[in-house]
Amino acid sequence: MAVALLALFVALGGSAVAAGTLIGSRDIARGAVQSIHVRDGTLIGADVKDQSLTPRDFRGSVRGPQGPQGVPGIARAYAHVYRDGTLENAAAKSIGRVTRPATGTYCFYLPFKPANAVATLDAVRSAGIETAKVSTRSDASKGDTCTGAESASVSLVHTDGNRRTLKDGGFFIVFN
DSSP states (O other): HHHHHHHHHHHHHHHHHHHHOOOGGSSSTTTTTTTGGGTTTTOOOOOTTTOOOOHHHHTTTTOOOOOOOOOOOOEEEEEOOTTSSSEEEEEEEEEEEEEETTEEEEEOSSOOOOOEEEEETTTTOTTTTOEEESSSSGGGGGTTTSSSSSOOOOOOOOETTTTEEEOOEEEEEEEO
């Protein structure tokens, strides 16, 4: 009987080793192993293909604790301006109104006189535009289209060889 038990253990142990060497990743059909088949905490970075995970896959699991409140900003007004002169409401503060009296020219009405302003082109909505020219003073003698009660203006400049033209585009602007 002891010989029979020994033979049984050898037979079972031997087949497990054989199965382990005969089945590889090529033998498993794509999609056959699903989330319910994997025990939590057993996968490591090497088990996942690079660039295959999105933020949605993490569901907040890799977020640390919230940091302290930052220092308040000094911007008196700011906006994300679309090419047609409308503002992205979620990204605008203290902008009374924006007009677009001519192609590539945007006039800002503010509740204060800005000391300075900085405009940055929106890379997605400003293809072909090289420069955002900002003026906090209106001067009709220099060709400013925005004259009167406007507080500031932005001109989006496209250069084609030696020729400079104004072109509509999106941009971000901050006033102090």
